[in-house]
Amino acid sequence: MDANQNLPLERSWYIGNTIFAILYGVELCMFFLSSYFLWKSKSDNSRKFYIIYGAILTILITIAMSCNLFFGQMMWIEHRDVDGGPVAYFGENVQAWYNVFGTAADITADILSNALMLYRCYVFWGSSSPWAVVFPGLLFLSSAVMGLISTVQSARADFFAAVNLVIPWLVLTLTFNVVTTCMIAFRLVSVGRGLRQILGKERAEVYTGVVAILIESALPFTLLGIGYVITYVRNDPEALAFASIWGCFVSLSPQAIILRVSLGAGWTKQTISQYGTDTPFEFSAASRSNGTALQTIADSRTGKESAGGSGSTSTFPVFSRKQDTTTSLVDIV
Structure with missing residues (x-):
């Protein structure tokens, strides 16, 4: 493969890392803002959980980004003159410790992100249909186990060498995201109809508007995951860019939910226990x-x-x- 054929791969990874860095700055701002509002709130239980959870996600995504940037430095600067160019160096050093470390951090962040989505799904459905979260729960456990095995495979060339476990992991985690996104979005749309009748459009918009649906259901994260899986299976160069951007949204999407909760605009157990999620609404x-x-x-x-x-x-x-x-x-x- 000549240099011109390698350029799409290099461009894709470079663009992905650049967008990753921009989104990382957004994620940092959201983390500090949500932590500030939670710290000022009177809710001791939630503020401790969400601050610690957000801090862990931020640390993990920082590790992932740092490892990506370091790999780029090694590929484009330190070893750019190796035979075959940067792409050849990339292929020969996929199992380098810093790349495996970054992959492990991103997969761990994905497991934590999925855990929050499972909890949010339970918040919306647990009061009326607890059984509805059983299937997402099984998908979550399967994707978590497959993600851990994929991390081990990325570090050892002889570990299930004949089987690519990344695709099953991606399919499982994407299926989980699609299911939970649809469940939460459907619940919000159903709730919105009743709330608009009772509270009026402006008041209901805070909890059931387009922004609320996008953030609460983590729809952008799910759509990016679909794009990543499609490009990865097709072996398209754009898969590298999707991988970096999707990897950042692993932390960005749950942080957006936490920010909404810290501002008092997110759905919580107490909100639903007071008013429920079944329609039509009946306020005393x-x-x-x-x-x-x-x-x-x-x-x-x-x-x-x-x-x-x-x-x-x-x-x-x-x-x-x-x-x-x-x-x-x-x-x-």
Whole structure:
């Protein structure tokens, strides 16, 4: 293979690493913002979990990006004159420790990301149909095991050398993402119809709008995964770019969910336990007269006063005027 034939592969990886670096900066900003808002909130249970979870994801994605950039330095700068050029060096050093380390970090981040998606799926479906999360749970366990085995295979040339385990892992994790994305998106669309009738379009938009569906269901992450699998199976050069971008969204998508939760705009167990996810919605007369947590959040964004009466509104905490108790939309039990 001559140099001109290698150029598409090199361009693809270079573009992928560049976009990865840009998205990494976005992920860092989201992590620090969400950590700040969670730290200022009154919800001790959720803030500790989400801050630690976000920090672990950030560390893992930092390792993955650093290893990718170091591999690029070794390929394009330190050893650019090897026989066959940078692509030949890349093929001969796929099992180098830094590449395996970066792959392991990315796969670990993917397992953590899928775990959060499984939990979010349970949040939306567990109260009414707990059995609905059984199939996604089995897919999650299968993809996690296959991902760990793929990591071992990438480090050892003699480990299942005749079988490429990357494709089964990609198919399993992509299937899991498609299933959970569809389940969450369907739930949000169903909830949106009832909320718009009860709360009005502006208030319901906070929780069931297009942005909410995109983030809560991790739709961009799933679409990128589909693109990666297609290009990888076809052996297209663009697979390298998709791999880098998809690898960054492993951390970016859950961090976006955490940021929504920290801002009081994300669905949580407490939100669903109070109002449920079944439609049509039936709010009691007391709830309509005293205001709801959803209304409080929406009012704080639209500048309107809560239906519960006069007074200022706040996102953290939300005060129930009827029972004189304090609750938070970011509590997880």
